[in-house]
Amino acid sequence: MTTKTGTSLELEYRDTNGFGAAQGGRGYYLPVDLAVRSDGRIYVLSRGDAVQGGNGIKITDIEHNWYDVISGRGRSPGEFISATAIVFDANDRIFMADEELNRITIFDADHSYVTHWGTQGSGDGEFDGPSGLAFDRDGNLLVVDDKNHRIQRYTPEGGYISSIGSHGSGDGEFNFPWGVTVAPDGNIYVADWRNDRIQRFTHDGEFIDAHGTTGLGENQFHRPSNTAVDTDGNIFVADWANQRVQVFDKSWNFQTSIRGAGELSVWAAEYIDANADEKEARSSFDPYPELDVEDPHEVSARTEPYFWDPVSLALFDDTRLLVLETGRHRFQVWEKV
Amino acid sequence: MTTTTKSGTDLDLIAHLLRRAGFNPTWDELQEHAALGYDGAVDRLFNPGPADPMPSDVIRRYHPDQTITQIAPSSGSVWMYRMSTTKTPFEEKIALFWHRIFATGQTKLIQGKVMLTQIEMFRKYGLGSFRDLLIQLSQDPAMILWLDNQDNHKDNINENYGREILELFAMGVGNYTEEDIKECSRAFTGWTIANMPYMSIRMRNNTLRPYGYVAWQYKFDPEDHDDGEKTFLGETGNFNGEDVIDIICKNPATPAFIARHIYHHFVADELPVPQWPFEGPKDPAAIQLMVDAYFANDYSIGAMLRAMFESDIFKSEEKRHARIKSPAELIVGTLRMAGGFDWPTQEIFKATAACGYMGQSLLAPVSVEGWMGGDDWISTGSMVQRINFASDTVGDHNKKGIRQIVDRVAERHPEGNVDPEELLDDLLELAGAIHVESDTLAGIVTYASQQGGIDPRTEDGAAKIASILQLIVSTREYQLV
Numbered sequence: 001m002t003t004k005t006g007t008s009l010e011l012e013y014r015d016t017n018g019f020g021a022a023q024g025g026r027g028y029y030l031p032v033d034l035a036v037r038s039d040g041r042i043y044v045l046s047r048g049d050a051v052q053g054g055n056g057i058k059i060t061d062i063e064h065n066w067y068d069v070i071s072g073r074g075r076s077p078g079e080f081i082s083a084t085a086i087v088f089d090a091n092d093r094i095f096m097a098d099e100e101l102n103r104i105t106i107f108d109a110d111h112s113y114v115t116h117w118g119t120q121g122s123g124d125g126e127f128d129g130p131s132g133l134a135f136d137r138d139g140n141l142l143v144v145d146d147k148n149h150r151i152q153r154y155t156p157e158g159g160y161i162s163s164i165g166s167h168g169s170g171d172g173e174f175n176f177p178w179g180v181t182v183a184p185d186g187n188i189y190v191a192d193w194r195n196d197r198i199q200r201f202t203h204d205g206e207f208i209d210a211h212g213t214t215g216l217g218e219n220q221f222h223r224p225s226n227t228a229v230d231t232d233g234n235i236f237v238a239d240w241a242n243q244r245v246q247v248f249d250k251s252w253n254f255q256t257s258i259r260g261a262g263e264l265s266v267w268a269a270e271y272i273d274a275n276a277d278e279k280e281a282r283s284s285f286d287p288y289p290e291l292d293v294e295d296p297h298e299v300s301a302r303t304e305p306y307f308w309d310p311v312s313l314a315l316f317d318d319t320r321l322l323v324l325e326t327g328r329h330r331f332q333v334w335e336k337v
Numbered sequence: 338m339t340t341t342t343k344s345g346t347d348l349d350l351i352a353h354l355l356r357r358a359g360f361n362p363t364w365d366e367l368q369e370h371a372a373l374g375y376d377g378a379v380d381r382l383f384n385p386g387p388a389d390p391m392p393s394d395v396i397r398r399y400h401p402d403q404t405i406t407q408i409a410p411s412s413g414s415v416w417m418y419r420m421s422t423t424k425t426p427f428e429e430k431i432a433l434f435w436h437r438i439f440a441t442g443q444t445k446l447i448q449g450k451v452m453l454t455q456i457e458m459f460r461k462y463g464l465g466s467f468r469d470l471l472i473q474l475s476q477d478p479a480m481i482l483w484l485d486n487q488d489n490h491k492d493n494i495n496e497n498y499g500r501e502i503l504e505l506f507a508m509g510v511g512n513y514t515e516e517d518i519k520e521c522s523r524a525f526t527g528w529t530i531a532n533m534p535y536m537s538i539r540m541r542n543n544t545l546r547p548y549g550y551v552a553w554q555y556k557f558d559p560e561d562h563d564d565g566e567k568t569f570l571g572e573t574g575n576f577n578g579e580d581v582i583d584i585i586c587k588n589p590a591t592p593a594f595i596a597r598h599i600y601h602h603f604v605a606d607e608l609p610v611p612q613w614p615f616e617g618p619k620d621p622a623a624i625q626l627m628v629d630a631y632f633a634n635d636y637s638i639g640a641m642l643r644a645m646f647e648s649d650i651f652k653s654e655e656k657r658h659a660r661i662k663s664p665a666e667l668i669v670g671t672l673r674m675a676g677g678f679d680w681p682t683q684e685i686f687k688a689t690a691a692c693g694y695m696g697q698s699l700l701a702p703v704s705v706e707g708w709m710g711g712d713d714w715i716s717t718g719s720m721v722q723r724i725n726f727a728s729d730t731v732g733d734h735n736k737k738g739i740r741q742i743v744d745r746v747a748e749r750h751p752e753g754n755v756d757p758e759e760l761l762d763d764l765l766e767l768a769g770a771i772h773v774e775s776d777t778l779a780g781i782v783t784y785a786s787q788q789g790g791i792d793p794r795t796e797d798g799a800a801k802i803a804s805i806l807q808l809i810v811s812t813r814e815y816q817l818v
Contacts (some may be wrong), residue, residue, distance in 0.1 A: 009414075018548070019546065019547055019548075020545040020546050020548055021545060022545055030401045030402055030405075047401060048402075049411060050402070050403035050411075050683075050686060051411075082399075089680055100683065147680075153446070178398070181420045193398070194677055222394075223398075224392050225398075241394050241713075242387070247399075252354075262548065263475065264547060265547070267547075268546070268548065270548030273548050274545065275542075277538050277542070278535070278538055278539065278542065279532075281534040281535040281538040281539075282535050284532075284534055284535070285532050285535045286531065286532055289531035289532060289554050289556070290531070290554075290556075291554055292555070297393075297397075298454075298552070300550045301450055301551070302531075302551060302553070302554050303551075303553035304548055304551050308405070308549070309397065309401070309405075311394065326401045326405075328548040328549050329545075329548060329549050329550055334488050
């Protein structure tokens with residue numbers, strides 16, 4: 001039984017970073033994952049679509065500085081078609097997963113392409129739709145093998161080590177898992193997407209527990225996509241189809257839930273200021289109009305400040321939570337209080 | 338015409354019904370509905386089970402571009418998934434029907450999200466009362482911005498929606514006056530969307546900046562509504578939009594106009610709509626049948642369709658294969674024959690793009706008049722696209738649907754190689770009770786005879802059967818529905 005306890009953790013909205021950049025340049029377009037490098041720079045995996053540009057790994061920081069774009073759409077080495085996840089190793093090398101090409105691509109700390117590896121299949125050392133990445137405390141790479149319903153562990157160079165789970169809904173089983181996170185204590189958290197729960201494993205892959213049922217209430221999820229865990233063991237869950245983030249302490253006691261409160265980012269405000277007609281029209285904009293729909297996805301589609309498909313989370317300095325939204329091409333910054 | 342099915346008229350008739358009320362039926366669909374008898378099959382159409390299509394969360398996860406961007410192939414693909422996987426294809430056929438008449442396009446609206454919301458509205462209201470449907474349509478944000486009703490103000494009317502609801506959506510030219518258009522437009526003043534100035538300027542500037550598209554929400558603005566007295570189609574009062582729709586719906590011209598569209602879409606190709614004011618319907622009795630059903634059932638569109646499906650007019654031999662398949666009918670029917678999609682795939686974009694190449698870009702009709710249909714579907718270029726797509730789709734014997742056809746042939750012929758003529762009989766039946774002319778049949782039998790023995794239990798035999806199916810879907814007859 002989980003309940004809200006005495007000293008609850010709360011989150012307060014602080015900032016928004018982002019800008020819809022379908023044509024390329026500063027901003028993001030259909031981003032699906034983000035990661036914070038050791039120096040605090042924030043890397044956003046901007047997946048894009050099949051027609052327009054704007055794809056790549058976009059680099060910014062917490063102060064809205066804009067740095068660079070690496071990679072982009074294509075099938076050549078160093079490119080991607082359907083990128084899903086990025087993660088840094090201890091040497092700031094970037095690892096990127098692609099669920100269409102079934103490969104893990106490595107860039108060095110200077111952003112140069114190094115190599116890629118991966119083979120489509122269902123055997124040991126093969127995967128079908130890699131959708132999440134995380135390094136374990138030994139420096140080995142955990143790869144969510146989505147369509148094979150398991151987590152595989154590899155050396156950074158792609159050497160197969162072991163596997164966790166199989167298809168199902170029992171303890172340690174998965175139904176199209178999505179994101180994976182390694183907590184500061186080494187435990188492994190998996191967003192068991194179509195089972196509407198988060199599963200927790202030891203470093204060695206032993207099942208610890210699972211949390212969540214299907215629904216809209218507290219302690220319930222609808223297609224959770226990813227997690228983040230802070231040094232106190234607090235767990236942040238991207239409750240993707242419910243369009244919110246739920247927060248729990250390390251014993252799964254519910255703490256709080258946030259729906260989003262995005263405002264114009266620095267980049268967005270500059271754009272509005274530079275376009276007089278849109279600026280004038282936006283002056284009467286009500287960001288929270290009265291709606292005739294209840295489905296969270298539809299509500300988010302019509303309410304600009306709300307999270308729209310909050311897909312991935314990252315902690316910044318262990319004090320701030322970054323919530324990445326595919327549908328709004330931005331991430332919101334929330335602070336623990 | 339030579340029938341090539343084994344099961345006789347009943348199965349042919351069921352296939353006719355399912356082709357018109359859905360897409361090229363699979364063998365399972367044929368068997369399921371044939372077991373109910375014709376009347377039972379009609380009843381099933383109006384009382385189906387769950388649609389159970391590919392779930393929307395699955396599409397969104399693997400195609401994050403499909404529900405939130407402005408790109409037509411992406412949003413059209415959401416609908417293509419639905420049509421090719423649903424267990425209630427009649428629902429999709431109804432949505433296609435209204436999409437063709439209430440033609441709205443993201444070419445102007447820019448965002449696909451509101452178009453998909455409109456299509457969902459067609460599923461929900463498309464077989465109900467025409468009054469309810471017109472109210473939903475008039476409050477549909479995509480339609481409001483498509484026909485500029487956000488610019489239809491109390492002190493400065495914009496006639497675009499007022500004109501088209503009369504001309505294109507409900508009554509047809511010749512059944513109202515220019516003054517009626519003005520009065521109708523006045524009644525719809527104040528029917529707008531939330532945050533209209535900002536949403537409107539973003540549409541016109543064609544921009545997803547700063548944070549992607551914000552889906553639109555209908556809003557009634559009483560301050561901008563003209564509540565004054567109006568005279569519309571001979572009646573006078575302080576009409577609002579709903580009152581005007583009431584007057585439209587009780588006018589006999591309305592069901593006659595809709596009935597002709599139904600005939601054109603479900604029974605046989607009619608003249609292009611612009612000729613309707615000058616040329617009467619091909620089959621006045623069919624139109625009257627549906628008009629009567631409309632008035633006897635509270636303006637029910639479903640009652641009109643049921644009356645038509647149950648009529649001897651619809652069942653007659655001459656109405657079978659009397660229409661040219663729309664690109665959507667051809668593509669979806671062929672995809673369903675091959676087994677559809679189990680899970681999201683990049684292949685969906687090929688199907689959606691092919692529909693556009695054939696002349697029917699889903700969610701992006703060529704104009705407010707929609708697609709003319711009939712002979713307009715066929716050109717040298719579109720025929721190449723049609724044949725290439727259909728042939729490519731059924732050419733892989735490992736696809737689920739093709740494998741099922743092969744396995745069923747094997748069940749019927751446990752003895753080894755199958756006689757080419759018997760094989761063609763089986764394939765035409767198993768692929769959806771398809772009819773081909775005798776000379777076409779002879780040509781395909783000749784091809785089958787040259788294959789050096791076809792054993793459906795072998796990989797070689799399965800591949801040969803797939804190649805014969807490729808010929809079947811490349812025929813002139815397969816272009817007809």
